[in-house]
Amino acid sequence: MKHGLVAMFRGLLGLVVFLGLIGPALANLKVDVNRGTVDPLPIAVPDFIPRRALATPAGSMQEIGANVAAVIAADLRRSGLFRPLDPAAFISEPQSADVRPRFANWRAIASQALVTGQVDQRSDGLLVAEFRLWDVLAEAQLTGLRYTAQPGDWRRIAHKIADAIYERLTGEAGYFDSRVVYIAESGNKLNRRKRLAIMDQDGHNHMFLTNGDDLVLTPRFSPNRQEITYLAYYNNQPRVYLYNLDTGKHEVLGDFPNMTFAPRFSPDGNRVILSLAENGNSDIYEMDLRTRGVRRLTTHPGIDTSPSYSPDGSHIVFNSSRGGSQQIYVMRSDGSQVERISFGNGRYATPVWSPRGDLIAFTKIGDSKFRIGVMRPDGSGERVLTNSYQDEGPTWSPNGRVLMFFRLSQESGETTLWSVDLTGYNERQVPTPLEASDPAWSPILDK
Amino acid sequence: MIAKTFGLQALTVASAALFLAACASTNPADDEATARAAADAAEQATQPQAVPAPVVEEEQITDPFGDATQSSLENYAGDRVFFAFDSSELSPTARQTLQRQAEWLQKHRSVKATVEGHADERGTREYNLALGERRAAAAKNYLVALGIAPDRLDTISYGKERPAVLGSGENVWRQNRRAVLTVGRSGA
Numbered sequence: 347m348k349h350g351l352v353a354m355f356r357g358l359l360g361l362v363v364f365l366g367l368i369g370p371a372l373a374n375l376k377v378d379v380n381r382g383t384v385d386p387l388p389i390a391v392p393d394f395i396p397r398r399a400l401a402t403p404a405g406s407m408q409e410i411g412a413n414v415a416a417v418i419a420a421d422l423r424r425s426g427l428f429r430p431l432d433p434a435a436f437i438s439e440p441q442s443a444d445v446r447p448r449f450a451n452w453r454a455i456a457s458q459a460l461v462t463g464q465v466d467q468r469s470d471g472l473l474v475a476e477f478r479l480w481d482v483l484a485e486a487q488l489t490g491l492r493y494t495a496q497p498g499d500w501r502r503i504a505h506k507i508a509d510a511i512y513e514r515l516t517g518e519a520g521y522f523d524s525r526v527v528y529i530a531e532s533g534n535k536l537n538r539r540k541r542l543a544i545m546d547q548d549g550h551n552h553m554f555l556t557n558g559d560d561l562v563l564t565p566r567f568s569p570n571r572q573e574i575t576y577l578a579y580y581n582n583q584p585r586v587y588l589y590n591l592d593t594g595k596h597e598v599l600g601d602f603p604n605m606t607f608a609p610r611f612s613p614d615g616n617r618v619i620l621s622l623a624e625n626g627n628s629d630i631y632e633m634d635l636r637t638r639g640v641r642r643l644t645t646h647p648g649i650d651t652s653p654s655y656s657p658d659g660s661h662i663v664f665n666s667s668r669g670g671s672q673q674i675y676v677m678r679s680d681g682s683q684v685e686r687i688s689f690g691n692g693r694y695a696t697p698v699w700s701p702r703g704d705l706i707a708f709t710k711i712g713d714s715k716f717r718i719g720v721m722r723p724d725g726s727g728e729r730v731l732t733n734s735y736q737d738e739g740p741t742w743s744p745n746g747r748v749l750m751f752f753r754l755s756q757e758s759g760e761t762t763l764w765s766v767d768l769t770g771y772n773e774r775q776v777p778t779p780l781e782a783s784d785p786a787w788s789p790i791l792d793k
Numbered sequence: 794m795i796a797k798t799f800g801l802q803a804l805t806v807a808s809a810a811l812f813l814a815a816c817a818s819t820n821p822a823d824d825e826a827t828a829r830a831a832a833d834a835a836e837q838a839t840q841p842q843a844v845p846a847p848v849v850e851e852e853q854i855t856d857p858f859g860d861a862t863q864s865s866l867e868n869y870a871g872d873r874v875f876f877a878f879d880s881s882e883l884s885p886t887a888r889q890t891l892q893r894q895a896e897w898l899q900k901h902r903s904v905k906a907t908v909e910g911h912a913d914e915r916g917t918r919e920y921n922l923a924l925g926e927r928r929a930a931a932a933k934n935y936l937v938a939l940g941i942a943p944d945r946l947d948t949i950s951y952g953k954e955r956p957a958v959l960g961s962g963e964n965v966w967r968q969n970r971r972a973v974l975t976v977g978r979s980g981a
Contacts, residue, residue, distance in 0.1 A: 535959055608919040626930025628923040649923040672920055695917035709917050738917055
């Protein structure tokens with residue numbers, strides 16, 4: 347869909363704000379991502395102060411300072427755990443980030459956390475941004491960091507600051523400094539034009555990677571390199587490809603005689619698991635990217651596809667029809683000890699292991715709908731998180747707290763990207779310039 | 794030898810008897826009555842009757858197998874077979890269609906073709922790619938069993954990426970669960 351970040355922001359029950367009643371020395375401001383109820387944490391993020399009035403190709407220092415604060419606030423708001431306050435309500439803004447804030451002014455507007463910061467340009471042209479996170483009630487600094495980058499990369503600095511704030515207040519790693527690769531869709535649905543595209547997790551810095559002449563599907567990020575693997579129909583031969591984002595080079599993976607599909611990287615990034623079809627039957631194979639050696643992991647007349655490694659690499663979860671309908675199975679990564687783990691009503695598909703290892707996300711098919719859900723790796727604790735017409739293909743945020751997926755609307759027929767918290771709340775549309783499907787979240791980017 | 798000759802003679806006699814019987818059944822009196830009735834009808838008419846020459850349309854008829862084109866295949870055999878939900882089993886109807894396709898392929902021995910496998914929208918993307926491949930292979934294998942050389946047939950799966958009909962509901966899904974024989978190679 348073409349409009350912005352409008353979303354069904356359902357009653358937000360996904361957190362507890364836990365405010366210490368202890369003295370200023372023991373700042374205890376904490377956001378609990380696991381517990382239900384209450385409100386998102388009120389936080390004030392005034393514009394970062396320009397140390398000097400300079401102009402860069404990315405805008406004036408004044409503009410960059412305001413933009414950085416706006417991106418931080420937007421990241422925090424979208425997480426559902428924070429409620430950035432309206433800057434119009436701010437009573438006074440500190441004129442220098444070097445002086446302590448006047449906490450009474452922030453308490454007066456019921457802000458519990460405050461982010462102050464400043465921006466400057468070094469003599470070599472690099473942008474320097476620093477911030478401090480304050481506990482307003484305790485009148486104490488919780489964290490403070492300085493970042494240096496090209497002025498044009500101010501967005502990335504803002505995402506890193508948002509991650510630092512999220513991490514300090516929730517105790518969990520952030521996920522804002524990450525990207526999403528996905529399939530941009532356009533044109534007639536009988537002959538859809540599909541393009542590989544990449545963007546920041548908030549939809550900015552959007553770029554198409556292929557021109558749409560050939561069908562492309564199911565991109566996935568490498569866990570540790572700027573590399574993706576995906577399915578492309580170049581020359582009408584559906585095969586798995588590797589795409590290096592740094593060099594722009596792409597290459598077919600292996601020399602397979604038949605269709606290869608459903609690729610995914612191993613946690614160390616050195617292997618890709620995928621499905622290979624042979625005389626109509628799909629089994630799971632693993633290819634070592636260094637030796638290009640191929641190992642067959644399943645041998646079954648049923649369909650075996652959509653494999654995904656556990657984060658420690660010891661197990662693989664996959665989708666199989668071997669029991670008569672699509673269900674989820676787990677096996678050791680050498681292909682042994684196959685066990686079915688999905689036993690609820692309906693069919694289960696697209697299993698993806700959480701980067702934390704504790705959960706497997708899936709698409710559940712039943713009641714003429716597709717829904718996104720999670721279960722433990724032993725199949726227990728199943729929870730369905732969404733309820734629409736067709737929600738498919740979950741991908742985990744790098745911290746394992748948020749799932750992104752694509753949604754086909756029965757009414758409009760449009761396909762769009764959405765995210766939802768593990769709690770099942772905070773469902774939001776992810777803005778994309780065209781219709782979109784098959785999202786894949788990157789790991790947290792390297793320093 | 795003798796018995797055969799006798800048989801032939803017996804048949805001849807029987808035929809002659811039948812012929813005579815047929816002649817005998819025609820009553821000359823009936824013929825006369827019919828002719829009189831026709832003459833009366835002509836006299837009663839106040840205007841001359843139109844007597845148009847019988848119309849006979851003439852059309853070219855082609856070799857039923859036609860040229861080695863997609864439309865010729867469609868006309869002769871139909872280019873697609875359909876499947877039940879989440880199944881790659883060939884129905885009796887599908888087998889009939891494939892038999893006609895095999896005849897057409899046997900007539901056009903130089904043709905190479907691709908079987909495209911498709912699924913409806915009720916499966917997930919990767920599973921449907923696998924399912925489409927199964928359907929394409931099921932159709933191909935049946936054609937091969939009917940004598941078509943396997944190297945004349947490619948398969949390709951599009952999963953749910955290329956529906957034949959838009960929308961939802963069984964009437965739509967039914968038409969999208971298909972294997973389509975396409976004249977020409979899928980690859981380059």
